[in-house]
Amino acid sequence: MPTMKRPRLSSVEPLTDYRLKLTFRNGSIYTVSLADEFDKFPALSPLQDAQAFAKATTVAGEGWTVEWPELDIQIGADTLWLDAQAQSATDENTRIFAQWRARYGLSLTDAARALGMTPRTMSSYGSGSRPVPRYIALACKGWEVEQHK
Numbered sequence: 001m002p003t004m005k006r007p008r009l010s011s012v013e014p015l016t017d018y019r020l021k022l023t024f025r026n027g028s029i030y031t032v033s034l035a036d037e038f039d040k041f042p043a044l045s046p047l048q049d050a051q052a053f054a055k056a057t058t059v060a061g062e063g064w065t066v067e068w069p070e071l072d073i074q075i076g077a078d079t080l081w082l083d084a085q086a087q088s089a090t091d092e093n094t095r096i097f098a099q100w101r102a103r104y105g106l107s108l109t110d111a112a113r114a115l116g117m118t119p120r121t122m123s124s125y126g127s128g129s130r131p132v133p134r135y136i137a138l139a140c141k142g143w144e145v146e147q148h149k
Contacts (some may be wrong), residue, residue, distance in 0.1 A: 007024055007081035008024065008025045008062075008064060008077055009022060009023065009025065009058045009066065009080075010024065010063060012057065012058045014053055014055070017033065018034045018047070018048075019033045020032050020080070022080055022084060024077070025063060030084035030087075032080055032083050032087055033087065034047065034053075044073065046071045052070070053068075055068055055069075057069070063077060066080060079102060079105070083102055085102075091132070093136065094125075094128070094131065096140055097125055097126075097132045097140055100143075103144075104144075108123050108126050115140070117136075
C-alpha cells in the first residue's frame with residue numbers, strides 16, 4: 001500500500017453500483033464503494049440517484065475532495081483514502097483498524113494517542129509496512145466501547 005503524507009486525488013471516475021475509481025497523486029488506484037454509506041450518512045442520500053452519482057468530480061489541480069457540485073456534497077480525499085484502505089484490506093485486523101480510523105476521523109497521531117502507541121508505530125500500520133496485530137484491532141474495538149459509555 002503506497003504511502004503519502006496527506007491523500008490527494010489526481011482523478012475520480014464514477015462507476016456503476018455506487019463505486020468510485022480513485023487515482024491518488026502517489027499513483028495508487030482504488031475502487032471504493034459508497035453503497036453502504038447512504039444509511040449511515042443521510043446527507044449522502046441524494047447520491048442514490050445513479051445519474052446524480054455519475055457527476056462525481058474533483059477540482060482540477062487541487063484533489064482534496066470528490067464533489068457533486070449541484071448537490072453541494074463533498075467527500076474528503078483523506079476519508080476516501082481510509083475507506084479504500086479498509087475496503088481493500090487483505091486481513092481482518094487491518095480492515096478493523098482502517099475502518100475504526102475512518103469512522104472516527106482519526107489521524108495517525110490521534111490513533112496513536114487513543115491507543116497509547118507511538119505515531120511511528122501507527123504510521124507503519126496505516127501504511128501497510130507492518131501488519132496490524134490482533135491486539136491492536138481489539139484495542140480499537142475497546143476504545144470505541146469506552147467512547148460510547
